[in-house]
Amino acid sequence: MKKMLSASALVLGVMGAGVANAAEEVNVYSYRQPFLIEPMLNEFTKETGIKVNVKFAKKGMAEKVEQEGEYSPADVLLTVDISRLMELVNKDLVQSVDSETIEENVPSQYRDSDDRWFALTTRSRAVYSSRDRVGKLGEDFDYMDLAKPEFKGKICTRSGKHPYNVSLVSAIIANHGEAEAKEWLEGVKANLARKPQGNDRGQVKAISEGLCDVSLGNSYYLGKMLADKEQQAWADSVYLNYPGQNADGTHVNISGMAMAKYAPNKENAQKLMEFLTSDKAQQMYAEVNFEEPVKPGVARSELVASWGEYTADELPLETIAENHAKAVKLLDEVKFDL
Incomplete structure (x- = not known):
């Protein structure tokens, strides 16, 4: 009986590990072009082991998420311009994120007072x-x-x-x-x-x-x-x-992020959002797209800095x-x- 129980526990343990591994992913809907964000997403996977699945689109993100409703696989929504972020908010497609890390990294001027969206870069x-x-x-x-x-x-x-x-x-x-x-x-x-x-x-x-x-x-x-x-x-x-x-x-406008209202991988979504405001990701953003880091203290690229202070x-x-x-x-x- 003990051997049977031990065997059962082992099987359940293996199954549990499989489920846990399968859950180590996060789904991103993005308006940002692949070459702009893939370096950061790859670095996130390298550091955390969490796989990032990305769907890129030129338009219609809000409509797609709204149509999918509570069955949407979207966890993190990446977009540009404050008006597009507000569209997601006004359609009730996002949720608040309570993160001391993000609040420390993103100045209040560049995030929602109810923590429903956060800037990643400024332009x-x-x-x-x-x-x-x-x-x-x-x-x-x-x-x-x-x-x-x-x-x-x-x-x-x-x-x-x-x-x-x-x-x-x-x-x-x-x-x-x-x-x-x-x-x-x-x-x-x-x-x-x-x-x-x-x-x-x-x-x-x-x-x-x-x-x-x-x-x-x-x-x-x-x-x-x-x-x-x-x-x-x-x-x-x-x-x-x-x-x-x-x-x-x-x-100044922004590129930004929000967590989808029905995010199935909420914990991993928050980890990704926190990573994207980190020094490493912010520096990568600055070098790849000539935008400016939203996190205070992270240097602009050498070229952007040459255009002057403002x-x-x-x-x-x-x-x-x-x-x-x-x-x-x-x-x-x-x-x-x-």
């Missing part, structure tokens, strides 16, 4: 200027200056409705109020060299071709263009400027995001993209 909404025709913009330059007559016919930008620009308009509403934000949008529209189109890199290409002199664009695109043989000439034709240094500061807008992104609907409304009212 400034910069202004690019032609080296030949404009030069470096002064320290007093502010976003509001783009509405001045001196920029008539000189500005290029992607659609005002793109999340990056909606977030900038939301920040201007938060800092200056709706009336002034609308007046600013009308002024910028009057100063456009062409109808809003393309992406951030396309605006720098337009500057290099002489179609316009200044453009709005995320800072990390300069690094991407410098690393691309075909686009290096575009990057060499511009200066990168950080607006608002003597005003509200430069508008002061970011101190408004919490949560506050800025509250103005998203107002920003879209104003963009419609001034017919910005038409």
